[in-house]
Amino acid sequence: MAASANGNVTLHINQNGVATISFYHPAQNSLPASLLDELTRQIEIAGNTIQTRVILLKSEGERTFCAGASFDELLQIKDKEAGAIFFSGFARVINACRKSPKIIIARVQGKAVGGGVGIAAAADYCMATEAAAIKLSELAIGIGPFVISPAVIRKVGLPAFSQLTIRAGDFQTAQWAKEKGLYNDVYPDISSLDDAVDALAQKLASYHPEALAGLKQILWEGTGDWDNLLNERAAISGELVLSDFTQHALQRFLNG
Numbered sequence: 001m002a003a004s005a006n007g008n009v010t011l012h013i014n015q016n017g018v019a020t021i022s023f024y025h026p027a028q029n030s031l032p033a034s035l036l037d038e039l040t041r042q043i044e045i046a047g048n049t050i051q052t053r054v055i056l057l058k059s060e061g062e063r064t065f066c067a068g069a070s071f072d073e074l075l076q077i078k079d080k081e082a083g084a085i086f087f088s089g090f091a092r093v094i095n096a097c098r099k100s101p102k103i104i105i106a107r108v109q110g111k112a113v114g115g116g117v118g119i120a121a122a123a124d125y126c127m128a129t130e131a132a133a134i135k136l137s138e139l140a141i142g143i144g145p146f147v148i149s150p151a152v153i154r155k156v157g158l159p160a161f162s163q164l165t166i167r168a169g170d171f172q173t174a175q176w177a178k179e180k181g182l183y184n185d186v187y188p189d190i191s192s193l194d195d196a197v198d199a200l201a202q203k204l205a206s207y208h209p210e211a212l213a214g215l216k217q218i219l220w221e222g223t224g225d226w227d228n229l230l231n232e233r234a235a236i237s238g239e240l241v242l243s244d245f246t247q248h249a250l251q252r253f254l255n256g
Contacts, residue, residue, distance in 0.1 A: 006032060007024050008035075010023075013046070013049060016202060017051055017205045018053065018201045018205050019046035019052040019056065019102070020055075021056070021057050023035060023059050023060070023066075024059060024060035025070070027072070028064040028066075029061060029064050029065065030066070031089070032073045033073060033086050033089050036089030037092070039093050040092040043096040043100055047102045052102055053209060054103050054204040055102045055103070056104075056107060057105065057106045058107040061109075062109060063111065064113075065110050065111060065116055065120070066119055067114070068137075069086070069087075069114060071253055072254070074241055074246075075250050077242065080238050080239040083239060083241045084234050084239075086234075086238065086241075087233075090115045090118060090230075090234070091233070091234050093119060094148065094150075095227055095230060097122035098122065098220050098226060100216070101216060102213075103124045103125070103212050104122075104125075105125045105204075106120050106125070106127070107128075107193065108127070108132045109131070109193060111131070112133075112134045112135075113136075113137055114137055114148070117134050117136060117145075117152060121151040125184050127187070127193060127196060128174050128183045128186050129186065129187055129188070130174050132177070132183070132186070133173055134174075134176075135164070135169075135171045136164040136168060141246055141253065143237050143240045143241055144165065144240070146233035146234075147233045147234050147237060150223070150226060150229060152182070155181050155182050156177075156182050157180065
């Protein structure tokens with residue numbers, strides 16, 4: 001577990017082999033670099049622990065699953081190298097999910113924005129509430145969803161990704177996300193979501209581990225170049241974030 005005033009990431013593995021990774025940040029579960037690094041580390045630990053049969057990825061709170069990148073931290077970036085390093089944090093989380101030998105279920109209890117959509121897309125199975133609307137707001141602040149685009153396109157296809165990206169100021173409903181393939185199941189409230197998540201996690205944990213590992217490999221066929229691809233995309237975002245346009249847009253967002 002890593003905990004601080006800047007949020008935390010926790011890992012708990014129960015007796016049935018369900019490894020629950022939970023993250024929290026007081027700013028709508030946005031993710032600064034330190035939490036991205038810790039989230040990557042805990043996904044890798046859970047995946048490489050013999051006792052783990054299935055991984056459950058979730059966040060704390062009720063309203064927002066993940067607001068994406070930390071705007072406060074984006075404003076502190078002063079050169080393109082630092083920018084690339086920051087955005088590569090999302091690349092490492094997505095690649096950790098991709099390369100994990102264990103099936104990952106994402107529990108999306110509230111809105112997902114930007115990188116939060118990418119994390120949901122990086123899971124093998126995604127379960128959400130009706131309140132879990134999604135938005136890719138990157139164009140509105142002068143960057144683009146470059147790092148997460150391979151994961152999102154893999155789930156929803158290029159036409160839906162284009163709509164999400166171009167309508168950067170608009171939320172799409174959870175039902176829309178289900179119809180496009182990002183969410184597998186949508187539930188009316190958090191209580192029913194949790195019941196369904198727990199039931200599926202326990203069921204998967206009872207299956208043959210080698211069969212699950214084989215399925216994981218099949219699900220991610222054709223993504224072997226993502227280590228390089230996502231880092232290249234991170235460099236693009238890292239350079240754009242330095243522009244006056246993006247810096248002023250971030251200030252406007254933070255000032256309300």
